[in-house]
Structures are given as C-alpha cells and as structure tokens.
Amino acid sequence: MKAFEFEPKLFTTLKNYTRENFMTDLMAGIIVGIVALPLAIAFGIASGVTPEKGIITAIVAGFIISFLGGSKVQIGGPTGAFIVIIYGIIQEYGIEGLMVATMMAGIILVLLGIFKLGTIIKFIPYPIIIGFTSGIAVTIFTTQIADIFGLNFNGEKVPGDFIGKWILYFHHFDTVNWWNVVVSVASIFIIAITPKFSKKIPGSLVAIVLVTVAVYLMKMYGGIQCIDTIGDRFSIKAQLPEAAVPSLDWEAIKNLFPVAITIAVLGAIESLLSAAVADGVIGDRHDSNTELIAQGIANFVSPIFGGIPATGAIARTMTNINNGGKSPVAGIVHAVVLLLILLFLMPLAQYIPMACLAGVLVIVSYNMSGWRVFKGLLKNPKSDVTVLLITFFLTVIFDLTVAIEVGLVIACVLFMKRVMETTQISVITDEIDPNKESDLEVHEEHLIVPEGVEVYEINGPYFFGIATKFEEIMARLGDRPKIRIIRMRKVPFIDSTGIHNLTTLCKMSQKENIHIILSGVNDQVHAVLEKSGFYELLGKENICSNINEALEVAAKEVKEL
Structure with a gap:
C-alpha cells in the first residue's frame, strides 16, 4: 500500500x-x-x-x-x-x-x-x-x-x-x-x-x-x-x-x-x-x-x-x-x-x-x-x-x-437489498450440463448427481444480507440428503456472517449425519475460510477445486454411508 x-x-x-x-x-x-x-x-x-x-x-x-x-x-x-x-x-x-x-x-x-x-x-x-x-x-x-x-x-x-x-x-x-x-x-x-x-x-x-x-x-x-x-x-x-x-x-x-x-x-x-x-x-x-x-x-x-x-x-x-x-x-x-x-x-x-x-x-x-x-x-x-x-x-x-x-x-x-437480489442460490438434485459450466472439463454426457446428494450453487457475494437465505431454502425443501455440496465458484467474497452461517450449517449437518462438501472456492474466499478455522471443522478432504472432484468425493462417501 x-x-x-x-x-x-x-x-x-x-x-x-x-x-x-x-x-x-x-x-x-x-x-x-x-x-x-x-x-x-x-x-x-x-x-x-x-x-x-x-x-x-x-x-x-x-x-x-x-x-x-x-x-x-x-x-x-x-x-x-x-x-x-x-x-x-x-x-x-x-x-x-x-x-x-x-x-x-x-x-x-x-x-x-x-x-x-x-x-x-x-x-x-x-x-x-x-x-x-x-x-x-x-x-x-x-x-x-x-x-x-x-x-x-x-x-x-x-x-x-x-x-x-x-x-x-x-x-x-x-x-x-x-x-x-x-x-x-x-x-x-x-x-x-x-x-x-x-x-x-x-x-x-x-x-x-x-x-x-x-x-x-x-x-x-x-x-x-x-x-x-x-x-x-x-x-x-x-x-x-x-x-x-x-x-x-x-x-x-x-x-x-x-x-x-x-x-x-x-x-x-x-x-x-x-x-x-x-x-x-x-x-x-x-x-x-x-x-x-x-x-x-x-x-x-x-x-x-x-x-x-x-x-x-x-x-x-x-x-x-x-x-x-x-x-x-x-x-x-x-x-x-x-x-x-x-x-x-x-x-x-x-x-x-x-x-x-x-x-x-x-x-x-x-x-x-x-x-x-x-x-x-x-x-x-x-x-x-x-x-x-x-x-x-x-x-x-x-x-x-x-x-x-x-x-x-x-x-x-437499499444497496444491500439490490445485492441480495443479485445473489442467487439454486438447488441441483439430478444432473449438471457441463457445456454451461466454467470450472470443469467438458464431457459429452451430463454429470449425474448421485442419489442422496444435493448441490447448492451460490451465485454472488456471501455476506450478512444473504446468509440466512440458505437456511430458508433448506427449510422450504424440508428433505434430508446424505451429502450437501455447496458450490461457491461464483462467490467473490464472504464476510463474518457468511462464515458463521456456514459454520452453523456444518455443525447442524454433522448432528444430522449429513456431510458437507465445498466446491470451486476461489483463492480470496479460501484464504478467509482457512484463517477463520472453518476448514478444521469441515476437514480439508471436503474442500474440492471443482464440481467433478466434489461429485467423485460425494459418490465415494454415499457408498460408505
């Protein structure tokens, strides 16, 4: 500086x-x-x-x-x-x-x-x-x-x-x-x-x-x-x-x-x-x-x-x-x-x-x-x-x-409201079209999401204004998958409330025997999560660089459960 x-x-x-x-x-x-x-x-x-x-x-x-x-x-x-x-x-x-x-x-x-x-x-x-x-x-x-x-x-x-x-x-x-x-x-x-x-x-x-x-x-x-x-x-x-x-x-x-x-x-x-x-x-x-x-x-x-x-x-x-x-x-x-x-x-x-x-x-x-x-x-x-x-x-x-x-x-x-409106959270439970993705190698066939696995994609900043949106979506779905993959390739930054929300989600999921996997975390968000001690709770084996790797890890864990 x-x-x-x-x-x-x-x-x-x-x-x-x-x-x-x-x-x-x-x-x-x-x-x-x-x-x-x-x-x-x-x-x-x-x-x-x-x-x-x-x-x-x-x-x-x-x-x-x-x-x-x-x-x-x-x-x-x-x-x-x-x-x-x-x-x-x-x-x-x-x-x-x-x-x-x-x-x-x-x-x-x-x-x-x-x-x-x-x-x-x-x-x-x-x-x-x-x-x-x-x-x-x-x-x-x-x-x-x-x-x-x-x-x-x-x-x-x-x-x-x-x-x-x-x-x-x-x-x-x-x-x-x-x-x-x-x-x-x-x-x-x-x-x-x-x-x-x-x-x-x-x-x-x-x-x-x-x-x-x-x-x-x-x-x-x-x-x-x-x-x-x-x-x-x-x-x-x-x-x-x-x-x-x-x-x-x-x-x-x-x-x-x-x-x-x-x-x-x-x-x-x-x-x-x-x-x-x-x-x-x-x-x-x-x-x-x-x-x-x-x-x-x-x-x-x-x-x-x-x-x-x-x-x-x-x-x-x-x-x-x-x-x-x-x-x-x-x-x-x-x-x-x-x-x-x-x-x-x-x-x-x-x-x-x-x-x-x-x-x-x-x-x-x-x-x-x-x-x-x-x-x-x-x-x-x-x-x-x-x-x-x-x-x-x-x-x-x-x-x-x-x-x-x-x-x-x-x-x-109003600014926070606009940012919240631009941040989207989607849920994928069946298959992913590789031709529409940027963090994986393109394959001829669509990637299949294993049974018992749900993929949550966050598109936008993960800050205090959006943190509770996750909980609302999961409460609305009302189901209990075996594994939740949180895809964060489009999250440019995360604040302390977002970290707290992820930590709470991880602890609650562990009590319910639901595994959490993070996918596509960028370098800036990765550094913040590592410094906060979140990875010690989640385990580094559950931090994946892209969705291919995350689905492979999820498939192995589903078989073991």
Missing part, C-alpha cells in the same frame, strides 16, 4: 511559476475577494452570527484552504449549505458550542484525509446529495421571509424549525413593510439581469452597491426610515478578533459529536464536488485527501479567530476560473483582499439593507435548489425516489443531521 502523502498544490505549482501567472492570479484573486464580500456577510448574518464573522471565516479558512489544499483553483469560505446547521447549533448550544463542533469537524476531516477516505466520500448516493441540497435551499429561503417582507414579531423569538417559522410568519403577515418588499424584489431583479450585461461582475455585488446607495439616499433625503440595514441590528467591528480556544468538556464533546460529523460530511462532500467540477473545467486533477486535510485544518483554526464552518465554494471557485485564476495564489490573494476590506472598509457595510441581503440569499437558494435535477430524479427507480424524498423532507422539517444519518442508512439498506 502506498504511503500517505500530503502534497499541497501550492508547492507543486510554484515550481514553474512565472510573473505572468502571478498577474493573472492577482487579478482573479481581487475579483473573487470582492465577489466573496457580500456572500460572506449574508451567510454570516443568516447563520445567526455577526457580519464580520462571515468575513473572518472567508479570510482565515480561505487562506488555509488555498495554502494547503489539493486543488489549484478551489476557493474556500462560508457557504449556504452550513446556514441551517450553524443556526441550529447556536440556538441549542450557543456560540461556544458552534466553536467546539466546528473544531471537532476539522479533526474528523483531517482524519478522513490521513486515512485516504477522500475517494469514498464520492460514493455517497446522488439522490442523498440532491435531497439535502434542495432541502437546504428551501430552508435558506424560509429563513429570509422575515427580511424580505420586513415582518415585525414584536420581540417574539423566531423558532428554529421550519414549521414553527411559517406559523410565526402567518401570524404576523399583517405587519408587512412594503418598502422592504420593493428593496428585495429590486435586488433579485438586478442579480437576475446582470449576467445579460456582464459575465464577470457578479450580480450580487452590483445589487448591493446600487440598492445600498438608493436606500441611503432615500433615508437621507426622502425621509424613509423604515428599511432596516445591517447597522440597525449589528455593531460592525473593523478588526480581527483575538485568538480564543473554547473550554472543552467531555459532556459537550459527546453531545456535539453527531453535529460535528454532519459538518464534516457536508464539508467533505461540498468541497470535493466543487474541486471535481473545477477539474472538469481546467483539465486538472485534484488530490482529494490533501484537500480534506486542508479543509480540516481550516475548520479547526477558523473558530479560534471567531469564524464559522467553511468548505469549498463552487460559485467563488468558478468565478476564480472565469477570471483567469491559475494557482492557489489567487485564493490567497482573495483572502488578503477580504482582510483589507475588513480592516479599512467594513464600517461601510452598516448601510447595506437587510432586505437586499435577503434578495441575495433568495438567488443563492434558487441556484442551490437544483429543481430541474430534482424533477429529473423523480423519474428514476422507486428506491432512488424514496431516498431523495425522505432526505429532502427530513432536511426541511427536522434538520440536516437527521437527514444525512437516515438518508445514508436507507441508501445502505
């Missing part, structure tokens, strides 16, 4: 780095940094933390992911996928609980990378990914309803769950602020039409600049003071916070462990999907294990400086590519640009209307929903549709932790 290697792309790309590469990375990094600003603020506020925490995450995590990551062009930072999780953690465990959970998730991600599990993450079923992604999109949209319509809850706390939010919204829909609605609709309209005029300048940035200026003028000269801005709800701090490690206790770690796993799994999926999409565009290949380690370190360090969970952001990554980003240097520049904005321009963020940010997140949720893909998956087999819908509704109605856990369990059960 190849030894573990940690090879950040930055160090390999710098070997042949040129001044021209730096200039293109510099321009791409500046543009991505500007693009990331409104999204970082919006994700921070929507997650239930202050605006600068979103930017700090983009700075700290974005720098580490680019510096240590396994992709040339991946841009890391806060993303919409984490909004629901972060908000729920803060509601239940507070900011310190969020810090602990994020750091734990960072450790899990590092371990996933060290143990080379980056490729395994890619095997999570597609319906699960689409199910919880679409569910997150619906939940993000739901969280923005209050700011879109400017609802006034009269100090009533907004529930954390989906149904509770909508009940509260309907109770207070008579408090709609139509100026907020106008601001939100205008923001959405600007974001939607910007690509028609410019592919490089993001619509979210254009909307925030234009709408913020318009609202500022309306407040200053129009006397309209009813449109809430960031400054009305948050005090903006234009500085990096001091490093602080949260107090850890075993009880908190136990309670937050399932949440940390959710953050780690979601972060791994999103970052590796983003890196894979980027590979397809630039014609490169990322190192998934190195990427996971970088993501883990970023999520461990980010909370120490007040940040929130981070992962690879596909929209910012594509912006980087479209603007000429060639190496991780562009991602580092993006982090530096955000740092400069935080230190020198952050006070200007107080003028951004909350309704405008809500409009930005409505577009984010729409793009994330993938409703066309969701609709297409509904035409797939019922098992896939079941996983898709269950994951979606669990994400929306409960939370992402439950959705991922249940979705994965359902997917595993």
